[in-house]
Amino acid sequence: KEGRIVFHNATFQEVIEVLKRWYNVEFEVSGTLNQEWKYGTTFSSETLENVLESLKFSEKIEYEINGSVVKLKL
Numbered sequence: 001k002e003g004r005i006v007f008h009n010a011t012f013q014e015v016i017e018v019l020k021r022w023y024n025v026e027f028e029v030s031g032t033l034n035q036e037w038k039y040g041t042t043f044s045s046e047t048l049e050n051v052l053e054s055l056k057f058s059e060k061i062e063y064e065i066n067g068s069v070v071k072l073k074l
Contacts, residue, residue: 005043005051012037015055016072023048024068031074033059 005022007015016027025048039058043051052063052070062073 003045005046007042008040010039012039012059015039019048019051019070025065025070026068027070027072029072029074033074 005018007018010018012033016029019025020027037059039055041054043054046054048070049065052061052065055061056063059074064071
């Protein structure tokens, strides 16, 4: 509504679901997380690439964007 995405103690699946709707993309995820993952931050009018770069800092995630498909390697 205000151009902001807010995550508070969100699980990986919750983050993916929000990003799918917000950026109108599909995710292909390979691998598994090593631990219980919780994420909290706020993005304001950020590009999908900037959001994914931020996720890389909290967990070792590699990504590739191909049109409307985002491949995540955990």
